[in-house]
Amino acid sequence: MGETNTAVDRLQASFPEAVLEVSVFRAQTTAVVRREDILQIGRFLKEEPDLAFDYLTLLSAVDLYPREPRFEVVYQLYSMKYRHRLRLKVRLPSEDPVVDSVVPLWPTANWHEREAYDLMGIQFKDHPDLRRILLPDDWEGHPLRKDYPLLGPSRAA
């Protein structure tokens, strides 16, 4: 926990403009960062020897409809060496839900990003293989969005 805060301090010192917001809830730290800097920040967190966030536990997206910016992409990071966690977030507007893919940093993000694309409709720029992963290729819409009709696309109001 304390160490994660060091990570946030380091992050704020190195990217004063890119870290938009830091919050702590139930001893878990979340940092909201600017979306254009996600790759740079990810590389910093992964490669700095005293942070070493080499393991991406989870990548997912949250739909805040009808609020704007509508989407949040969540990165749950972990360090195998120091055993600490940090949650990063990027906010995306509804008309342009695009963020850089983090596959070059954490190859495990590949399927997570495909899932976020499939179910939430987030576009990951420069993803090596951005296809639907759980739903059929010809599926319409993204079911985890809050405005998705619960009875299926054919029952849309």
Add this chain to the structure above:
Amino acid sequence: MKSQGERREMYEPRTETLMLNVGPHHPSTHGVLRLVVELDGEYVVNLTPHLGYLHSGFEKLAESKTYHQYIPVTDRLDYMAGSYNNFGYCLAVEKLLDIELPPRGQYIRVLMGELTRIFSHLLWLGTHAVDLGALTPVFYMVGREREQIMNLFEMVSGGRLFQTYFRIGGVAADLPEGFVEKVREFVSTFPYKVDDYEALLTKNPIWMERGVGVGVLSRKDAIALGASGPVARASGLAWDLRKAHPYSSYDHFDFSIPVFHEGDVYSRYLVRIEEMRQSARIVQQVLDRLPDGPVSADAPKVVPPPKEMTLTRIESLIHHFLIMEEGFKPPVGEVYMSVESPHGELGFYIVSDGGPKPYRLKIRPPCFVNLQSLATMARGRLLSDLIAILTSIDIVLAEIDR
């Protein structure tokens, strides 16, 4: 007439790869998984898994159920380890609510969790052996020991496969009379049973031939691809959430984490064999030290009052009604909580908007992430090795597709 040169060209062996479709219904997938394998002769050049045949919208479903109502759904996630999914989910919601169980409740959860781990590993071992051609061990593992565990589960919760025994803030009821003795009986003989399995398999030349050096995942790749659980520990990653971030009193028990460095099919087998012994050790310790006291947290807004109280006190009746009808309302916030399920890191990321239902619930499924390393493990191996590698990951498709 064709010239000599032209004819030679016609019969020149071609180096063209073959696309082979494995599944969706293939016995080795133990579920519905389709693999499109690119083969050069019998060697795997590349493979692409196609998922989603069992997709049932578990995460979307959470958004229209109260926190309590979602517990039975988590059982169905990884149906080989029902209680462990309950465990992860309940801990995540408890983290959100900031409540903690009394010692007896925590110990009972550990007891159920470790029995579940043995239960899951047994089925894995049995089916893995069948896939590699050893047809008899499965009868001992699935037919004998697993049956005993299912009887124990039935005794405690009424459910044999889906226990749904955990509740937010506790467990459904205290352990039934005679249960502790039955579990004691089981764990006192179980380590010898594991010795029997090992006698059948561990030094068996065919078993070793199929496993040693097959499907190697390096430590570096394991981290990069997000592998967890026995797959990661067979690749030299000494990392188990029960030790690294102890939850539910796991730090009270003495057990070790088996780690192997070869990263092959055989190491994954050895890890799980040893984990079963360690789980039996933990169960033994729980039984020896099981404290007295309540099994549920003292949180009247979350944990329903005991039945006798609802029948005699109007306040308890109202509480019960409100919790069941409306659900409790955790504060606005978000938590990520993960546990070491038999398959690896099972995590729940819950976003609460202050309402009685999760605003967003994301499951971090260990099998989904572990399956991603299949292509890395299988490249350059024979097609028959692919089957051994696939089952050595121990996937449960219901959890992968959710």
